[in-house]
Amino acid sequence: MKHGISQRKLGRMPAHRIALLRNLVSALLHHETIKTTLPKAKEAARMAEKIITLGKKGTNPAKSKAMAYLMPPHNSPTPSSSASSSSTFDPETFVAPKSLLPKLFNHLSARYVDRPGGYTRIHKFGRRQGDNAPHAIVTLVDGPRDLKLEMLARTVGKEGLDLIELKGNLDEISNDWEGLRDKTKQQVEKVLKYKNQDEIKEFKSKAKEFADYLQAEESAYGGIRKPNIDSEIPKYRRPGLTTPKSGKILRAGERLSGVSTHTTGLGLARGALVRTPRGKLSIDKTPRFWGQARLPEGVSAEIA
Template sequence: MKGLAFRKLNRSSSHRNHLLRNLVTSLLAHERIVTTVAKAKEAARQAEKIITLGKRGTPTALSSAQSYLFATGESMPRLAAMAKRYAERPGGYTRIHLMGHRKGDHAPRAILELVDNPTDVKLDMTARAMARETDIMLRRAQRNVSLVELHTLLAAQPNVPLERDERFAPLTRRNIAKLVRYRGDAARTELAEKAAQYLEQLRAAENVEGRWRDDTARWDAMELSRPSRGRILTRPKVGQRLYAGQLSPEQAARVGERAEVAQPIRTRQGHVSPTRIVTASKPSVVRLSKGVFAKRYVRKTRAVPARALP
């Protein structure tokens, strides 16, 4: 079953080998390529083997790598640089990111990249997650901090590594741990700097455009020009647009809050409490695109009587 999807393309073995050699050569030259998922998986396997030959460094290994790669004048120096970069890493030199579907034949695309490259996609996305979570944390604390304080806030705490910082979500901490495992303090510093930069961009975009809200001025103008539009028309929006399924910063900051609501609730002992404690959760249905909705998995939170709390 290995590479079965790639072998179904009715290519001859020589064509397939030349295609993979070309992909691996381009990956070493540019450190990132965009191709289909099947090709990315096969090219990743071959790239791992070629980099291992480069790390081995014997004349036989280098001769085998040179016979596989194209444009050896440029590829072999790049292979030597990769062998030096991954000298302490036992394996796992490539990473695959899914990238939607290709326009036309709708083939699934993927980004195949070498790890620890100067424009690492995983490091960039982890820094963005750190910035969003810090923004939500500041909104919960209702704090407005300066740019200098933002850099200090995202820096690692004394005696606490960045990958063990409880201020970030467990998935974010797991991704940080993967990035700093072989790169150490250099990756921690780069993550903190990029996260602070993205947090500044979030704050600046909100100050300039404002949050995603109804454009009341435009709506009033439309009602004056054509008052019989009806109530089913989607109101025009203005401000910073949210991604599909994304919560606004105000909504995300309220998730997990506990508030006392004046609604009776019957306890297990049969008593009736006049108020209950309700935990704010994410909405159960999110809008993916125009007319397309999806159900979000929400952990059920049971309301408890207010007097039962300590």
């Protein structure tokens, strides 16, 4: 009979496994993001969900269970240290608190008061060099180190760059997330579901900041250097090698900011230029600055 298979064994004895998970969960609640192997990440995220649920209850039995499970946070001061009397995290001296209970039952419980679950998020992060073990990054959602929120803000800035150039303001085009792909819209609605207006405004400012960065890079390079050839001009009158040119020279396999990996060395090695996605006959994978990208379908190039 299959008894005692409620969790992964992780190749360790019971006492070692429990201590490992306690350490991972405590580190996750303290740093709000950790990197470990994928099996450990799944088990640590599962236990962190239960501990945060205890923090939302706020009862004395919940405090007793959380106190019995959590370990002192990393880099905690020694009892003989003069800074050991500090009970809160000091960003200037980076002295960690002795206990995670104040953060769990005050800060995290207030952050997730409206969220029914799903307090953690796992991102696959390649494989570890040496034993090729799958790596993963575990983060607490809606926190200052929410990786998906940062990357999604950049995606919104990239996809909405042409609309920003037309309308001049990200707030005007982001009320209904106009011009974004359907998949990006779903991700944005999912991430901002439990955000207040100030946090949504901060998300838009991050997207606008990255869009400004892409525009500044394009203007700094002067665009991509390409020959300006008119088909009506005879070949013997076309500009030659001695004609002055301006702009950035695009090297083979070079990746510009925001450009996909299809034209990079990794994309070429994978044969991404040869493969055609299902349901699409042809895709233009020419590398370009985002200011030269095509507008989404259904969006007019005229200023509204």
